[in-house]
Amino acid sequence: MPAPRPTALERQYARLGVLLIAPTVLVFCAVIVYPLVSAIYLSLFQIFTPTLQGSWVGLDNYRALLARGEFWTSLQNNLIWTVGTLTLQILFGVAMALVLHQNLWFRSLARSLILFPYFVSTVVAVLVWKWVFNDLYGILNHFMLTLGIIDWPIDYLGTMPNAMISIILVGAWKYFPFVVIAVLARLQTIPEALYEAARIDGAGPVARFFDITLPQLREVLVVIILLRAIWDFKEFDLIYLMTGGGPVIATQTLPLLVYKEAFAVNQMGMASAYAVVMMAIMLAFMIVYIRRTRERG
Amino acid sequence: MADVEFRKVRKAWGKVVGVADLDLSIRAGEFVSLLGPSGCGKTTTLRMLAGLEFPTSGEIRIGGRTVNDLAPGQRDIAMVFQSYALYPHMTVEENIAYPLKKRGVPRGERGPMVARVAEMLQLGPLLGRKPRELSGGQQQRVALGRALVRDPKVFLLDEPLSNLDAKLRGHMRAELVELHRRLGRTMVYVTHDQLEAMTMSDRIAILEGGVLQQFAPPQEVYREPANRFVAGFIGTPSMNLIDGQLAQTGGRWRFEAPGLALELPALPPGTPGGEACLGLRPEHIAFGSGPLEARVALVEETGHETIVVVELPGGLRLTGRTAPGMALRPGEALRIAPDAAQAHLFAAGPSGRRLNAPAAGPGRAAASVSVPASAAHAGEPS
Ligand SMILES: Nc1ncnc2c1ncn2[C@@H]1O[C@H](COP(=O)(O)OP(=O)(O)OP(=O)(O)O)[C@@H](O)[C@H]1O
Ligand SMILES: [Mg+2]
Numbered sequence: 001m002p003a004p005r006p007t008a009l010e011r012q013y014a015r016l017g018v019l020l021i022a023p024t025v026l027v028f029c030a031v032i033v034y035p036l037v038s039a040i041y042l043s044l045f046q047i048f049t050p051t052l053q054g055s056w057v058g059l060d061n062y063r064a065l066l067a068r069g070e071f072w073t074s075l076q077n078n079l080i081w082t083v084g085t086l087t088l089q090i091l092f093g094v095a096m097a098l099v100l101h102q103n104l105w106f107r108s109l110a111r112s113l114i115l116f117p118y119f120v121s122t123v124v125a126v127l128v129w130k131w132v133f134n135d136l137y138g139i140l141n142h143f144m145l146t147l148g149i150i151d152w153p154i155d156y157l158g159t160m161p162n163a164m165i166s167i168i169l170v171g172a173w174k175y176f177p178f179v180v181i182a183v184l185a186r187l188q189t190i191p192e193a194l195y196e197a198a199r200i201d202g203a204g205p206v207a208r209f210f211d212i213t214l215p216q217l218r219e220v221l222v223v224i225i226l227l228r229a230i231w232d233f234k235e236f237d238l239i240y241l242m243t244g245g246g247p248v249i250a251t252q253t254l255p256l257l258v259y260k261e262a263f264a265v266n267q268m269g270m271a272s273a274y275a276v277v278m279m280a281i282m283l284a285f286m287i288v289y290i291r292r293t294r295e296r297g
Numbered sequence: 298m299a300d301v302e303f304r305k306v307r308k309a310w311g312k313v314v315g316v317a318d319l320d321l322s323i324r325a326g327e328f329v330s331l332l333g334p335s336g337c338g339k340t341t342t343l344r345m346l347a348g349l350e351f352p353t354s355g356e357i358r359i360g361g362r363t364v365n366d367l368a369p370g371q372r373d374i375a376m377v378f379q380s381y382a383l384y385p386h387m388t389v390e391e392n393i394a395y396p397l398k399k400r401g402v403p404r405g406e407r408g409p410m411v412a413r414v415a416e417m418l419q420l421g422p423l424l425g426r427k428p429r430e431l432s433g434g435q436q437q438r439v440a441l442g443r444a445l446v447r448d449p450k451v452f453l454l455d456e457p458l459s460n461l462d463a464k465l466r467g468h469m470r471a472e473l474v475e476l477h478r479r480l481g482r483t484m485v486y487v488t489h490d491q492l493e494a495m496t497m498s499d500r501i502a503i504l505e506g507g508v509l510q511q512f513a514p515p516q517e518v519y520r521e522p523a524n525r526f527v528a529g530f531i532g533t534p535s536m537n538l539i540d541g542q543l544a545q546t547g548g549r550w551r552f553e554a555p556g557l558a559l560e561l562p563a564l565p566p567g568t569p570g571g572e573a574c575l576g577l578r579p580e581h582i583a584f585g586s587g588p589l590e591a592r593v594a595l596v597e598e599t600g601h602e603t604i605v606v607v608e609l610p611g612g613l614r615l616t617g618r619t620a621p622g623m624a625l626r627p628g629e630a631l632r633i634a635p636d637a638a639q640a641h642l643f644a645a646g647p648s649g650r651r652l653n654a655p656a657a658g659p660g661r662a663a664a665s666v667s668v669p670a671s672a673a674h675a676g677e678p679s
Contacts, residue, residue, distance in 0.1 A: 211395075216385070
């Protein structure tokens, strides 16, 4: 059956609709599509960054990249960092949200304080933590030495695995408030009657957590984990400022590698190729995320 | 034997009193309704019995055992919540099996127990569904199933029918009564719907402002309200409550109000004269002939009867009910005859106590309460 011809009114509505979304589409194209397409385009050239002069090399950049040990090391670092910091964020975040959900007299104060790390700019936070971790003057070593836990100062940022552990911890400290806020918001919507019903049904506190709280948090946790995984995967400033990717390249993740290629080695084409590969990996996360959210809807 | 007992139970939050010095003794197997207007303390009473709320003072006993210090899970009770409180991520089957699981019933024994309840409540085809895939009535049955599966000592129900439409409510009312008859368990049922309380209960506890007003079988509550509050609360349309003067002359009692004077049957010796309140059920006013003059103010046809509001010369308004078909028009003058033998007499004040003995015999009251006889009798313990 042929679709009925749209009436004049329907056509008018359609025109209005196009008019209304046009600005959004234009901005989207300018800030998302154009850089994306040009990144892919640039990755097919060998380009010297200062002059932006280049020559076509086709897929050579990609071939070279996959053959390079540094790429694989950075990818591995990237995964260790993402999984490590994300796990800690979720554990701290959920635990803290559960604590703050209780009726504590200092609850509202604690709730505002908990957001502090999330609001502090990364540069400031990193400066503070670098002082804490400083091997010669740092307060952490000072305390540990005074308490007699260690005999020699520990180099927290200049050796491995200390450097990786340090950035994972700082990352968890910086971003766990996001988890707290999202989980707390969900906790507050769980009907109290469910807990009361469970108490009458004979469930103790632990059973109530696993049988009611956790299943109710499942959906929000899936969304948090996916979003944070994407954000942590592409984290640049925190790691760059903490360790600069060092010692050597032991904490260098893909975003740091892209930056180094583009502005230290001055190979814009190669940097673009790295960026495109990184995007492909994140696309995988995105697809999972979209699948999950669509299933629920 | 008392199965559930409240002894001087009081619940207050700071200055707010939810329940004041409640003494209530419920027999084993009894169906008791807690009835009263919004905020009277019904839910608070039930929640204290469930262990979800702690009494400020007093003692609560279940099956002869003081339960004040027992957690809800240890009190051998089951509760149906007004919101049903089904576990949203579990299927109907898992919901019903949950109390068994938490009490360590082995997996193999749970199946038949759930099946028995599902059969009883016709939940069989729904067992695999999640609560959000069920209608309100079905959710209500699942909530009931979760309570029934365990065979507890006492069932607590907090307005379980209030989210259902009128037709389903009528149906579920009958089912609950039938269920109670079959199980023979003690049930405490909270409602603000007097029709539910009247049709389902063995006894009704009427609360107001946290204070127990009367605890008696439905017919007694209707025929012999203990005070003015109960008189006005029970019955639709409500009882006419007329403030006036009570006086004794030559051994005869007379009640007088503007436009109304009634000779009353003998009152118990020692009844004080002076200000009092006369209560007359709408069905105890006859229209067409009688000693009093009145003017029709309002006529409401409900189909099976007609509600008539008349105004006496003194400005007093009385509500009455007649069979349909009596052609009355607002403004029309007519004569009315209050049945003084059926009148209730209360002391002055908003909760004045009853002064006279109830009228002898069932009178017209029994016939005119809209209680299906079968349902009312099914509620008695077997
Ligand atoms: N947590 C609380 N804090 C303070 N006051 C409360 C609390 N819970 C109940 N109340 C008060 O106690 C009184 C009785 O409340 P309750 O919930 O028992 O009423 P109810 O009879 O169930 O009313 P409804 O028919 O509206 O459900 C009310 O005046 C209410 O405001
Ligand atoms: Mg209530």
